[in-house]
Amino acid sequence: MQALAPLELRLTGNRRSVLAVLEQSSRPLTVEEVVSGSGVPTSTAYRNLAELVEAGVVVRVSGVGGGDRHELAEQFSQHHHHHLVCTDCGMVTDFDPSPQLEKLIDREVDALLATSGFEITHHVFDVRGRCRDCVAG
Amino acid sequence: MQALAPLELRLTGNRRSVLAVLEQSSRPLTVEEVVSGSGVPTSTAYRNLAELVEAGVVVRVSGVGGGDRHELAEQFSQHHHHHLVCTDCGMVTDFDPSPQLEKLIDREVDALLATSGFEITHHVFDVRGRCRDCVAG
DNA sequence: TTGCTTGCAAATGATTTGCACTGCT
DNA sequence: AGCAGTGCAAATCATTTGCAAGCAA
Numbered sequence: 001m002q003a004l005a006p007l008e009l010r011l012t013g014n015r016r017s018v019l020a021v022l023e024q025s026s027r028p029l030t031v032e033e034v035v036s037g038s039g040v041p042t043s044t045a046y047r048n049l050a051e052l053v054e055a056g057v058v059v060r061v062s063g064v065g066g067g068d069r070h071e072l073a074e075q076f077s078q079h080h081h082h083h084l085v086c087t088d089c090g091m092v093t094d095f096d097p098s099p100q101l102e103k104l105i106d107r108e109v110d111a112l113l114a115t116s117g118f119e120i121t122h123h124v125f126d127v128r129g130r131c132r133d134c135v136a137g
Numbered sequence: 138m139q140a141l142a143p144l145e146l147r148l149t150g151n152r153r154s155v156l157a158v159l160e161q162s163s164r165p166l167t168v169e170e171v172v173s174g175s176g177v178p179t180s181t182a183y184r185n186l187a188e189l190v191e192a193g194v195v196v197r198v199s200g201v202g203g204g205d206r207h208e209l210a211e212q213f214s215q216h217h218h219h220h221l222v223c224t225d226c227g228m229v230t231d232f233d234p235s236p237q238l239e240k241l242i243d244r245e246v247d248a249l250l251a252t253s254g255f256e257i258t259h260h261v262f263d264v265r266g267r268c269r270d271c272v273a274g
Numbered sequence: 275t276t277g278c279t280t281g282c283a284a285a286t287g288a289t290t291t292g293c294a295c296t297g298c299t
Numbered sequence: 300a301g302c303a304g305t306g307c308a309a310a311t312c313a314t315t316t317g318c319a320a321g322c323a324a
Contacts, residue, residue: 010298012304031289041306046289048304062199067288084255095253101245108238109264116232117269118221124263127246132254147278147323168314178281183314185279204313279322286315296305 009055014040018048019057019072028061028069028083028092061092082124086131097125146192151177155185156194156209165198165206165220165229198229219261223268234262 009015017038022029029037035045049070052058057076061069061083069092074080080102084093097105105123113120146152154175159166166174172182186207189195194213198206198220206229211217217239221230234242242260250257 010303012298014305042288043290043307044305050290084249084253086255087258093253095249098245098248101241104238104241105262108235111235112221112232112264116221116230117272118223118264118266119272120264120266121224122265124261124265125242126261126263127249127255127257128259128261129255129257135254135256145278149279149323151280179313180282180315181280184316187315276324277322278324280320282318284315284317286313288311288313290309290311292309293307294305295307296303298303299301 009051014038014044015048015052018045018052022058022070022072023077025071027094028071030067030069032067034070083126084131085126085128086134087128088130088134091131091133093131095127101125146188151175151181152185152189155182155189159195159207159209160214162208164231165208167204167206169204171207220263221268222263222265223271224265225267225271228268228270230268232264238262 017040018034021034021037025037031042031045031049034040034049035042038045040048049058053060053070057073058070059073061071071077071094079096081094082097084095085091105125109120109123112118154177155171158171158174162174168179168182168186171177171186172179175182177185186195190197190207194210195207196210198208208214208231216233218231219234221232222228242262246257246260249255
């Protein structure tokens with residue numbers, strides 16, 4: 001993770017820890033999960049995550065209650081993906097989209113770009129439902 | 138809006154007001170907007186919105202900070218649609234998806250249904266960027 | 275009448291901030 | 300050295316809840 005160098009952020013031990021936790025996760029994490037996974041104090045975790053989001057290294061994923069979740073921006077993680085969100089417990093899992101769907105989405109986004117006046121940066125395709133555990137429990 | 142009859146919710150003046158505000162809006166509203174638009178006290182607005190979400194009449198849309206937004210469920214509003222979210226000011230606008238995209242999304246969702254163990258209820262396709270005002274401002 | 279609803283104020287829980295201290299570069 | 304970064308505790312903000320009084324069915 002060399003991402004911080006070109007930005008105005010020092011690569012401190014705390015930030016290293018926060019990024020390491022996000023890097024090792026296959027799903028977006030809540031602040032609480034980042035704190036317990038990294039050992040970084042809560043207030044610093046909030047501050048670091050906010051800075052990293054601001055810098056574009058991390059993205060906030062809004063789940064369903066229980067606070068926002070965070071993951072590495074796609075350019076710093078392995079690949080483009082989408083989210084499977086449990087509307088019951090709030091758990092978020094990553095999944096890969098089909099190339100065909102992505103292509104069509106890109107086309108749709110281009111059309112919106114032309115008509116909406118929005119400066120479009122990215123898209124979110126979330127699928128929602130109840131996860132295996134919640135269905136069972 | 139006859140939606141409440143079959144549910145276990147009384148059609149009170151407050152709920153009527155809350156639903157009226159949502160009905161008249163072309164975009165999802167924050168709790169604060171619902172409160173100022175309906176005159177219903179904040180605590181009651183929160184309670185009503187939660188009940189309506191529970192009953193499936195209203196859906197919560199997670200924007201970008203500034204609290205969740207709410208809109209009528211698609212079966213009670215005009216049509217299926219998606220959201221254009223401004224990552225700067227949090228504004229959410231509705232837009233119509235292409236039928237072609239919807240078809241492909243449905244197919245993708247079917248595939249996930251088979252592999253994920255999730256009981257899938259619906260999908261969210263959001264496009265994010267900066268709105269005309271924020272780009273200008 | 276009956277019990278769901280309401281409104282206020284107090285409680286909660288997540289997130290933010292002031293400030294003095296620490297440690298990166 | 301110099302200033303960004305840190306940690307604690309206090310402050311803030313959205314949201315939730317207890318409880319007595321009000322209203323729909």
